[in-house]
Amino acid sequence: MTRAVPEHEGVDRAFFESVIVPAGRPAVLRNLVSDWPMVQLGRTSTAALSAHIRAAATDAPTPIWSGAPEIEGRFSYGDDLKSFNHTQENAPLATLLDRLAAHHDDPRPPGFYAGGVPFRPCLPGLLAETPMPLLDTSTQRRTSLWIGNRVRTACHWDLPQNLACVVAGRRRFTLFPTDQIANLYIGPVDFTLSGQPTSLVDFDKPDLDRYPRFAEALKHAEIAELAPGDVLYMPSLWFHHVESLDPFGAMVNFWWRDAPDYMTAPIFTLLHGLMTLRDLNHRERQAWRVIFDHYLFRPDDQDPMAHIPTDARGLFSAMTPEIERRLKATLIGPLSR
Secondary structure (H helix, E strand, O other): OOEEOOEEEOOOHHHHHHHHHHHOOOEEEEOOOOOOHHHHHHHHOHHHHHHHHHHHOOOOEEEEEEEOHHHOOEOOEOOOOOOEOOEEEEEEHHHHHHHHHHOOOOOOOOEEEEEEEEHHHHOHHHOOOOOOOOOOOOOOOEEEEEEEOOOEEEEEOOOOEEEEEEEEOOEEEEEEOHHHHHHOOEOOOOOOOOOOOEEOOOOOOOOOOOOOOHHHHHOOOEEEEEOOOOEEEEOOOOEEEEEEOOOOEEEEEEEEOOOOOOOOOOHHHHHHHHHHOOOOOHHHHHHHHHHHHHHOOOOOOOOOOOOOOHHHOHHHOOOOHHHHHHHHHHHHHHHOO
16 A cells, blocks of 8 residues: 655744754645645636736746647657657747646646746746745756646656646646656656656556566555645655546746755766776676775765865865866866866
8 A cells, every 4th residue: 555645734944944854854844835825826716826826937948748639638758769659849838728728627638747947937926936945045046837737657767856836627646766766667858758767657557477577566666645735745756656646737846956066966977887897797897885984975974084184185075166177178188077
């Protein structure tokens, strides 16, 4: 039986920073954003919220996904894994709102969806009315809108931490810890639906003959059922599958990273490893694992350079603009051959 994500009421920033974030696990924060105007309008009517979003939207284009009724709202790959089962176009948000309104009452509508619509270029007027009290005002974050009809977002991970705030319609999240990656049958890493690799399993109708280990993944799944005003906190790299359960759904999310500005995405290290590690023999790969554990994946209180004077640590010194420049130069040389 799947477990429910732990729930909290009346969460403030102090509790969020001292208890929820350090736990490193998802958490449902009930009614955290119930006072947002978008939530209040959504409870009044779909038309009222749509009109509010339309009035705030600029003409900046955003990716809009459309799928035939036959895909039943599941945006995924074509059978060859080299194409998609839907179309993607760049258009103003008003285009999506028109399609959602036109098909709102269809018994079997096409699927329409826009995800990660950035507020600053597309909805700047909504920033002031969607505050996030759990984040310090100095925290760099990306605020985005997710909007569509009854659609499903394939299971994937995100690098940043995430606060997903439901403003209209119900949403169901199915979450898995990172260690379930082998049981989720992740698709192509460098040909993705929208940037992140996704599971190939249809969660509504899982084919356990084709994906037998998914049964094991389900033993570790956690479910979060969210209503308008509710928020889900997701730590970095937790897998999540998202279902919109009503004919119209909207969500606002906040992404942020607790990392120095100089850091790029670790996925680039993974890709670099295709050239440096993957095709070594097993013994050598395991030896390099020991070396990586020593220098990179060590406990925070163990410094592998502690026995070397600070001014003699070279590229392993604390990061500075000069060290960053030298690191890039060191990497670019072999990669440019």
